[in-house]
Amino acid sequence: MNISRKVVYFNMNKNFLWKIHNxxxxxxxxxxxxxxxxxxxxxxxxxxxxxxxxxxxxxxxxxxxxxxxxxxxxxxxxxxxxxxxxxxxxxxxxxxxxxxxxxxxxxxxxxxxxxxxxxxxxxxxxxxxxxxxxxxxxxxxxxxxxxxxxxxxxxxxxxxxxxxxxxxxxxxxxxxxxxxxxxxxxxxxxxxxxxxxxxxxxxxxxxxxxxxxxxxxxxxxxxxxxxxxxxxxxxNSFSRNDKVFTEIEDMNYSLDFDAIYQKSQIEFPNMIPWFIRPTTNGEGIVQVLGNVPGQAYERRSNKLVFDKQSQDLLFKYNISEQNVGAKLYxxxxxxxxxxxxxxxxxxxxxxxxxxxxxxxxxxxxxxxxxxxxxxxxxxxxxxxxxxxxxxxxxxxxxxxxxxxxxxxxxxxxxxxxxxxxxxxxxxxxxxxxxxxxxxxxxxxxxxx
Known part of the structure; x- marks a missing residue:
């Protein structure tokens, strides 16, 4: 009796799976x-x-x-x-x-x-x-x-x-x-x-x-x-709580891209910079997103954030040092x-x-x-x-x-x-x- 019930139950499940698949x-x-x-x-x-x-x-x-x-x-x-x-x-x-x-x-x-x-x-x-x-x-x-x-x-x-x-x-x-x-x-x-x-x-x-x-x-x-x-x-998100510029000032700020690129190589020598992205919302920062050769992560997961004026490093994100959840993301x-x-x-x-x-x-x-x-x-x-x-x-x-x-x-x-x-x-x-x-x-x- 138990065997017959199992067979019926299996067939019902199989038919249900067929319907879903079809x-x-x-x-x-x-x-x-x-x-x-x-x-x-x-x-x-x-x-x-x-x-x-x-x-x-x-x-x-x-x-x-x-x-x-x-x-x-x-x-x-x-x-x-x-x-x-x-x-x-x-x-x-x-x-x-x-x-x-x-x-x-x-x-x-x-x-x-x-x-x-x-x-x-x-x-x-x-x-x-x-x-x-x-x-x-x-x-x-x-x-x-x-x-x-x-x-x-x-x-x-x-x-x-x-x-x-x-x-x-x-x-x-x-x-x-x-x-x-x-x-x-x-x-x-x-x-x-x-x-x-x-x-x-x-x-x-x-x-x-x-x-x-x-x-x-x-x-x-x-x-x-x-x-x-x-x-x-x-x-890998980063944002400043306080705005250091108006949006117009931030948008028009004359940034030294060559210096930012060189600093990124010093701060994160394994990372190859792919994008340099300055803010326009008043935060006064510039992000450098890049890739570390040999990694299977999203190409822009590694990140450096610098202050536009002082060029000081504010944030570093190395995906290889993060937890399982971040790596899975x-x-x-x-x-x-x-x-x-x-x-x-x-x-x-x-x-x-x-x-x-x-x-x-x-x-x-x-x-x-x-x-x-x-x-x-x-x-x-x-x-x-x-x-x-x-x-x-x-x-x-x-x-x-x-x-x-x-x-x-x-x-x-x-x-x-x-x-x-x-x-x-x-x-x-x-x-x-x-x-x-x-x-x-x-x-x-x-x-x-």
Whole structure:
């Protein structure tokens, strides 16, 4: 009796897991497929930007060294309607200084981060651009936010939860199947059987990767709400309680960038400075954020904070000296994007990301094949090839269209159009479902 109850209980749990796995795959699979494609491309943003803009990012090596302070002092008067946001220092795939400026008057439809590229050996201006009009930004934004300005990041975070649950339920469901069938064996014959074997094999093979991407994607997407709700401060944050300047004085303060850079190398010799970021809110400080080679943490986790006037060190944050919680916080982004071990790891991430997309596609094919007979009896069937072709054209067409809009109009207008289309699509679907239910109830309960 006890054994039979256990069997019934196991079958009930298995059926429940099947429902969850199928529901997640059916309703979020297309989103996960979209994110897999865009995520695989976004891995190579620096490399792609270098390929498209070698004149901005590449210079000939030279023993000469220009003054960063002089370069900033030359650029700022050329843009009186903007203020200095940060300076990005040379690194892999970037030989130049990037001086980033922000507009003093913000525009919702035309947001801007203005980039000025400087040859660090000669001080020559190589070119300028609005970062929001670049292909690099398009790749980032379409993956991180779906190019939707308000809740896109949170929707991506929910997709991360869906990927995690789908992977976990898949493990529980298919784990028992793999005991009955040699691992990696792909049966030929019916399309559904072949796709099911591939689905199981790739799903189990990429289990750890998909669980990690799901967890980190959920955290990064929902981070703002989770940190607020759980009262989690950013581990390397620093702020002054007292303002030493007015905002205008702080914004216009003439900073010696060369001296700050040299002091950062003295105070934290293992850190390679990546960004120098002065305040504009009256605190009168300058932050130097950087990377320690060989670490797997987020590239900007290590930090030094100096006083603008005295150049005294006010704060030092070395991630290697922090507790487990802080280290866990700063591996989320680096683990998600795989940018801590060079191009070889990025290629591995690229292949694994595409495999995640294949799981969504193969799951969809399995579902269509399983329901084909019942739908064909109702006259609702559409050839599999036609359906996959439509979805492929739809996904790639959407990506290309948003890319063209982004590179021509920047962030504001494309994000507005995507938001209208995105939420409009769901409103239409909901209305159609409600009308379908209303018509169905009218047929069941006709008026007398």
């Amino acid at each position: 529901w997640l795959g059916l309703y979020t699979g297309i989103v996960i497929l979209f994110l897999s494609i865009t995520g695989a491309a976004a891995l190579f943003r620096p490399e792609i930007d270098l390929l498209l803009n070698p004149n901005l990012r590449q210079v000939e090596t030279s023993p000469e060294k220009a003054s960063l302070t002089a370069a900033v002092d030359k650029v700022l008067p050329m843009h009186p309607d903007k203020y200095l946001f940060e300076v990005e220092m040379p690194k892999a795939y970037l030989d130049t200084w990037i001086i980033r400026l922000m507009p003093k008057e913000k525009s919702a439809l035309n947001p801007m981060i203005w980039e000025v590229f400087i040859n660090p050996h000669t001080g020559k201006i190589l070119g300028e651009r609005n970062y929001f009009n670049t292909f690099s930004y398009f790749l980032r934004n379409i993956h991180v936010r779906f190019y939707e300005a308000y809740f896109g990041r949170q929707i991506v975070g929910l997709a991360g939860i869906a990927l995690f649950l789908s992977t976990l339920t898949g493990l529980f469901i298919y784990g028992k199947f793999m005991k009955k069938q040699p691992f990696g064996k792909i049966r030929s014959g019916k399309l559904r059987i072949t796709q099911a074997d591939l689905h199981k094999f790739i799903g189990i093979s990429t289990l750890a990767f998909n669980l990690m991407i799901g967890i980190t994607g959920a955290w990064l997407g929902l981070q703002a709400y989770l940190m607020y709700g759980l009262n989690i401060p950013q581990p 700063f591996v989320q982004e680096s683990f998600h994007f795989g940018d801590f071990a060079g191009i070889s790891l990025k290629i591995v991430y690229f292949l694994l990301a595409l495999s995640s997309g294949f799981l969504s596609l193969s799951g969809f094919i399995i579902y269509l094949e399983r329901t084909r007979k019942s739908k064909s009896s109702l006259g609702k069937t559409i050839p599999l090839k036609s359906q996959i072709t439509r979805w492929t054209i739809g996904i790639l067409g959407t990506i290309v269209t948003i890319g063209i809009l982004s590179m021509n109009f920047g962030l504001g207008i494309p994000a507005l159009l995507v938001g209208i289309a995105f939420y409009g699509f769901f409103i239409v679907i909901i209305i159609k479902k409600l009308l379908s239910k209303f018509k169905g109830s009218s047929l069941i309960n006709p008026k007398i």
